[in-house]
Amino acid sequence: MSMNNQGRPTTAQNVGTSFQPFESFSGHQGLRLAEPLIFELDRADTTGVDVPEVDDFEMAIGGLARKTSIGCPGLPEPDAVRHYTRLSRLNYGIDMGVFPLGSCTMKHNPRLNEKMARLPGFGDIHPLQPISTVQGALALMGELSHWLMTITNMPAVALSPKAGAHGELCGVMAIRAAHEARGDGRKTILCPESAHGTNPATAAFCGYDVKSIPAKSNGRVDIDALKAALNETVAAVMITNPNTCGLFETEVKEIADAIHAAGAYFYCDGANFNAIMGKACPGDLGVDAMHFNLHKTFSTPHGGGGPGSGPVVFSDALKDFAPMPYVVKENDGSLNLKEWKADSADTSLGRLTAFHGQMGMYVRALTYMLSHGGDGLKQASEDAVLNANYIKASLMDVMSLSYEGPCMHEALFDDRFLKDTGVTTLDFAKAMIDEGYHPMTMYFPLVVHGAMLIEPTETESKFNLDQFIRSMRGLASTAKAGETERFEGAPYYAPRKRLDETQAARQPVLRYSNNQEA
Ligand SMILES: *Cc1c(COP(=O)(O)O)cnc(C)c1O
Numbered sequence: 001m002s003m004n005n006q007g008r009p010t011t012a013q014n015v016g017t018s019f020q021p022f023e024s025f026s027g028h029q030g031l032r033l034a035e036p037l038i039f040e041l042d043r044a045d046t047t048g049v050d051v052p053e054v055d056d057f058e059m060a061i062g063g064l065a066r067k068t069s070i071g072c073p074g075l076p077e078p079d080a081v082r083h084y085t086r087l088s089r090l091n092y093g094i095d096m097g098v099f100p101l102g103s104c105t106m107k108h109n110p111r112l113n114e115k116m117a118r119l120p121g122f123g124d125i126h127p128l129q130p131i132s133t134v135q136g137a138l139a140l141m142g143e144l145s146h147w148l149m150t151i152t153n154m155p156a157v158a159l160s161p162k163a164g165a166h167g168e169l170c171g172v173m174a175i176r177a178a179h180e181a182r183g184d185g186r187k188t189i190l191c192p193e194s195a196h197g198t199n200p201a202t203a204a205f206c207g208y209d210v211k212s213i214p215a216k217s218n219g220r221v222d223i224d225a226l227k228a229a230l231n232e233t234v235a236a237v238m239i240t241n242p243n244t245c246g247l248f249e250t251e252v253k254e255i256a257d258a259i260h261a262a263g264a265y266f267y268c269d270g271a272n273f274n275a276i277m278g279k280a281c282p283g284d285l286g287v288d289a290m291h292f293n294l295h296k297t298f299s300t301p302h303g304g305g306g307p308g309s310g311p312v313v314f315s316d317a318l319k320d321f322a323p324m325p326y327v328v329k330e331n332d333g334s335l336n337l338k339e340w341k342a343d344s345a346d347t348s349l350g351r352l353t354a355f356h357g358q359m360g361m362y363v364r365a366l367t368y369m370l371s372h373g374g375d376g377l378k379q380a381s382e383d384a385v386l387n388a389n390y391i392k393a394s395l396m397d398v399m400s401l402s403y404e405g406p407c408m409h410e411a412l413f414d415d416r417f418l419k420d421t422g423v424t425t426l427d428f429a430k431a432m433i434d435e436g437y438h439p440m441t442m443y444f445p446l447v448v449h450g451a452m453l454i455e456p457t458e459t460e461s462k463f464n465l466d467q468f469i470r471s472m473r474g475l476a477s478t479a480k481a482g483e484t485e486r487f488e489g490a491p492y493y494a495p496r497k498r499l500d501e502t503q504a505a506r507q508p509v510l511r512y513s514n515n516q517e518a
Contacts, residue, residue: 042073102453105296153283156319167291167310186235256286275409278378298365415450
């Protein structure tokens with residue numbers, strides 16, 4: 001084995017394909033330790049807290065004392081710490097490696113954001129504190145609102161929605177309120193086929209019928225089909241731009257004009273704003289309402305359902321229907337939160353959340369904006385688009401690209417290159433786990449077969465991208481060469497192998513039971 005001058009091996013140790021891992025005596029695999037549930041680690045005779053025995057005393061709560069154990073696991077403190085530390089090592093995140101999950105925009109989260117969010121004046125305040133003691137927090141919300149309106153060229157913003165989907169709900173509720181204020185009972189919302197599932201779900205949740213608009217062969221909305229579907233029953237059209245195929249809707253202005261001519265509103269799903277920050281303004285494209293996913297575009301660790309923040313910007317036509325609360329400046333110069341309908345334009349749709357929204361994310365998003373500046377945000381967009389096009393160009397000869405031409409911040413492939421190999425998109429994704437990568441988004445969008453949507457983080461270096469590309473090319477040629485073993489049982493190296501994901505989603509077992517029967 002060759003060594004470098006520090007005595008470190010210079011070539012990777014290859015264990016060879018004939019190596020069969022043995023079962024260890026401990027159940028652990030090397031330094032990756034097997035981890036049971038914390039309840040399975042429970043030892044009835046121990047606890048992390050030592051409370052001295054009390055002398056006999058008389059209970060003051062009558063007959064209400066518990067008769068059975070509360071069921072908390074008993075663990076000494078070091079074991080409790082180890083349990084959570086070991087679990088955290090099973091996690092894969094953007095701080096661990098390349099995370100090319102399309103449509104999700106997994107951004108690097110600058111440590112400066114975390115530092116700011118933990119400042120006691122932001123981190124330790126409570127929503128029920130007197131307004132006079134949280135003036136700094138309100139100023140931050142006001143400044144964030146200002147920059148969100150500036151970067152979109154829109155006249156109003158509602159900060160409180162707590163995720164992209166919640167922002168959609170906010171926008172569509174405002175649209176419904178605007179129609180109702182005119183006594184217009186429109187019943188339909190149009191969504192392109194490629195829409196994220198939350199778009200039709202939001203429309204249906206607000207009581208609308210959803211009609212699907214097909215895509216053209218170039219991956220954009222079929223504008224003729226859209227125009228044909230527009231009439232006086234259509235309340236709104238929800239369009240994602242850049243869309244979920246990773247393409248800019250080049251006819252967006254014509255689409256906006258057609259929507260407005262029909263008396264409907266243009267809702268833009270802004271989840272992909274990361275690709276156009278500082279480049280294109282929804283306000284210039286005829287958008288009436290658009291949510292941001294602050295957690296996608298302006299950083300904040302996200303995944304596993306939270307945390308999220310989905311502020312919505314509004315056009316002049318909708319701004320009077322925006323929800324509360326919002327920050328206002330009083331005559332004496334102090335800041336206040338307008339929280340009650342009686343205080344506001346009485347057309348406001350009311351409140352969507354308790355209190356004011358996700359303060360920690362406001363701090364992170366504003367920190368991200370201010371530390372980048374206008375030029376830096378623009379460059380982040382450019383780098384996102386450059387990285388995605390680099391991946392696209394480096395893989396298009398071995399994988400099947402769904403649409404010709406340059407992409408925005410994500411590259412869409414489909415499973416045509418796997419035809420007759422016996423390998424599916426799912427198998428391919430699982431094999432990526434063995435390569436040390438979180439899989440790309442798969443089977444979404446629905447407009448192509450076996451979709452693979454790859455979105456590289458804009459901060460990813462060329463070195464990292466090249467390594468990722470090598471793995472993807474290797475997997476693609478292995479599949480085409482008929483070496484399907486690598487895929488059939490993948491992931492071989494993950495702590496858990498193929499799970500029954502359908503059953504896990506449909507019949508989740510969320511309750512631990514000692515007798516294992518529930
Ligand atoms: C992520 C995403 C959403 C939903 O956002 P959440 O914050 O997860 O609720 C909606 N549309 C698109 C295109 C997305 O990528």
